[in-house]
Amino acid sequence: MRLAILSDIHGNLVALEAALADIASVGEVDLTWCLGDLAAFGSRPAECVQRIRALADADEGKRFKVIGGNTDRYLVTGERMPVKPYPESLEALQKTAAMLRLLNNGLLWGMDQLTFEDYEFLRKRLGHELSKSIESYGTVIGYHAVPGNDETMLLPDTSDEVARDLLLDAEGCLGVGGHIHRQYDRDLGNWRIVNVGSVGMSFDAPGYAQWGLFTFEGDQVQVDLRQVPYDVDAFVRDLYQVGHPAPEWAEARFRQK
Numbered sequence: 001m002r003l004a005i006l007s008d009i010h011g012n013l014v015a016l017e018a019a020l021a022d023i024a025s026v027g028e029v030d031l032t033w034c035l036g037d038l039a040a041f042g043s044r045p046a047e048c049v050q051r052i053r054a055l056a057d058a059d060e061g062k063r064f065k066v067i068g069g070n071t072d073r074y075l076v077t078g079e080r081m082p083v084k085p086y087p088e089s090l091e092a093l094q095k096t097a098a099m100l101r102l103l104n105n106g107l108l109w110g111m112d113q114l115t116f117e118d119y120e121f122l123r124k125r126l127g128h129e130l131s132k133s134i135e136s137y138g139t140v141i142g143y144h145a146v147p148g149n150d151e152t153m154l155l156p157d158t159s160d161e162v163a164r165d166l167l168l169d170a171e172g173c174l175g176v177g178g179h180i181h182r183q184y185d186r187d188l189g190n191w192r193i194v195n196v197g198s199v200g201m202s203f204d205a206p207g208y209a210q211w212g213l214f215t216f217e218g219d220q221v222q223v224d225l226r227q228v229p230y231d232v233d234a235f236v237r238d239l240y241q242v243g244h245p246a247p248e249w250a251e252a253r254f255r256q257k
Contacts, residue, residue, distance in 0.1 A: 001134055002028065005142060005196045006211040007035035007178025008069065009052070011042025011110060012200030012254065014238070016051060018230035019199045019209040026213055033130050035178045035196070036069025036144040038122065041250060042200055043238040045075075045110040049118040056121075068125040069144040069179065070151050075111050076123045080104065082151070105245045131172065136218045139172035145179035154193070156184040167191050174221065176212065183210055183225045194223055206256040207232045 004023050009016050023029060038052055039045035055064045074080055083100065087093040114122075127150075130142035144150040147170040154166055154177060163186070167175055175193045182204040183197035197210030208227040215222040232255060239247040251257070 001216040002026075002030050003132070003140065003214040003216070004029045004032040004211065005035065005176050005214065006032070006199050007144070007196055008037040008181055008198035008201060009034075009039070009042075009048050010037055010071070010198070010200040010254075011039050011045040011048050012209075012230075012235055013042070013044035013047045013051070014232075014235040015200040015209040015230045016048055018228050019211050020051075022209070022226060022228040023211065023213075029213075030063070031132065032064045033142045033176075034064070034066040035130075035142055035176070036067050036125070036150070037071045037178065037198075038066075038069075039114065039118075040071035040075055040110050041106050041253065043235065043242050043244055043250075046113040046115060046118050048200075049114065049121060053118070053121050065130055066121075066125055067128040067130060067142070067144060068122055068150070071107070072122045073126050073150060074107050075114070076119065076126060080107070102246050102249050106250065109245045134216050137216050137221060138174070138219075140174045140176065140214070141170055141172040142176050145177060147175070150179070153180055154195070155180060156182060156186070156195075160188050163193060164188055164191065167193070174214075176214075183212075183227075185223050185225065192221075194225070196225065197227075201254050202227075203256055206254070 038049050056066050087096050133139045146152045146154050146166045177195055181198035181202055183195055185194045196212035199209045202208055202210050205227050209230050210227050213224040236251045239250050
């Protein structure tokens with residue numbers, strides 16, 4: 001049994017195509033999961049949704065399954081990410097306002113690019129999680145950030161105690177997420193937790209499209225956290241060509257400058 005998992009595309013079609021080509025290169029995969037954040041902030045939000053839609057629709061979602069992430073929720077509902085409350089100076093207030101303006105403009109522009117079919121595709125996947133029982137191994141679960149919450153940060157250095165608490169109400173032995181744009185593989189004793197990183201906006205390997213390949217044999221799983229380079233310059237040029245509302249900001253985010 002081979003399971004491919006990708007997450008956090010963020011409207012970066014160049015990186016998505018690189019990741020999909022890498023998935024195709026490893027041979028037959030039985031099941032693919034996409035853990036959300038398909039569209040927001042990159043140059044090609046609609047095209048990324050449509051690419052994933054086509055893969056999911058190809059076999060009616062039997063072998064390619066998709067859930068939503070927090071930025072998909074922002075696009076669908078108009079909600080916005082929480083920020084640190086109560087800036088302690090005028091300078092901090094102005095920085096917060098500037099950041100929120102950039103984020104909001106990026107989200108509104110992304111929403112304008114979506115067709116109603118794209119919007120409906122995202123809407124129907126909000127709040128969903130994935131689960132697969134694998135014979136001899138146990139149950140694997142997939143979520144965007146943590147089970148039951150698409151916003152909470154489960155970081156590489158989150159304490160074991162807190163990490164176990166975040167998985168307390170879930171059932172399984174292997175949990176896989178995205179959201180933080182960093183790859184890791186941790187053993188918590190009763191859980192193994194893996195983050196597959198980000199296809200489109202990696203924080204720990206900028207310029208690389210990240211995903212994970214999970215190969216199950218008997219009661220064991222081999223985890224291959226993959227990173228494939230993509231043409232960042234082509235992506236940045238596209239930001240300017242499509243009229244992105246904040247191309248300099250987006251370039252800095254995607255390059256992690």
